[in-house]
Amino acid sequence: MPDTISDLESAMQMLIKTFHKYSGKEGDKYTLNRGELKELLLEELGTYLGNSKDNEAVEKVMNDLDANNDGEVDFTEFIILMGALTVACNDFFLEFKTDDKPKGQSS
Amino acid sequence: MPDTISDLESAMQMLIKTFHKYSGKEGDKYTLNRGELKELLLEELGTYLGNSKDNEAVEKVMNDLDANNDGEVDFTEFIILMGALTVACNDFFLEFKTDDKPKGQSS
Numbered sequence: 035m036p037d038t039i040s041d042l043e044s045a046m047q048m049l050i051k052t053f054h055k056y057s058g059k060e061g062d063k064y065t066l067n068r069g070e071l072k073e074l075l076l077e078e079l080g081t082y083l084g085n086s087k088d089n090e091a092v093e094k095v096m097n098d099l100d101a102n103n104d105g106e107v108d109f110t111e112f113i114i115l116m117g118a119l120t121v122a123c124n125d126f127f128l129e130f131k132t133d134d135k136p137k138g139q140s141s
Numbered sequence: 142m143p144d145t146i147s148d149l150e151s152a153m154q155m156l157i158k159t160f161h162k163y164s165g166k167e168g169d170k171y172t173l174n175r176g177e178l179k180e181l182l183l184e185e186l187g188t189y190l191g192n193s194k195d196n197e198a199v200e201k202v203m204n205d206l207d208a209n210n211d212g213e214v215d216f217t218e219f220i221i222l223m224g225a226l227t228v229a230c231n232d233f234f235l236e237f238k239t240d241d242k243p244k245g246q247s248s
Contacts, residue, residue, distance in 0.1 A: 045152040078149040
């Protein structure tokens with residue numbers, strides 16, 4: 035093991051660690067059932083889901099992810115969700131940088 | 142801003158921060174050119190690329206990502222790469238947990 039890891043490597047570890055923290059709670063230890071997914075979303079992504087204790091945002095995410103109807107979210111599906119959220123966050127962040135446009139773009 | 146952020150939220154921030162640290166260096170500030178991508182991979186993912194200072198692994202990643210031939214990697218393409226790497230890491234990690242199989246699996 036190296037002494038230090040980069041931010042990117044930390045990010046990967048955090049994604050893996052967080053998934054297994056919840057997936058291991060009940061049933062199949064390597065997938066999230068609806069209860070585990072809900073707990074993960076509310077506890078770990080409260081900021082992005084607006085801390086809504088009502089279930090609207092959570093249900094929407096569950097329905098999107100559960101398109102294959104197996105009632106379980108595996109690690110790859112979880113990573114697709116996190117990737118989509120991260121891209122959305124990045125877009126949101128860039129919208130505030132209006133005075134800092136790409137070089138090729140005229141104002 | 143909340144006082145504390147979760148590991149998942151930290152991971153998202155690290156992904157965004159790291160991309161822009163390199164994408165902002167030259168040319169289009171919101172995409173990685175080949176030089177910027179190479180620097181990011183070598184400096185931030187050295188552990189996973191085996192710290193190979195030869196260019197083999199880097200060139201492979203570049204060629205995969207540059208399928209659209211625009212010579213630039215945007216944030217979404219970067220996130221797809223990171224997602225694939227994280228899934229690969231997770232699979233690797235699980236291979237070592239042979240005494241800890243999912244319930245449905247007979248030994």
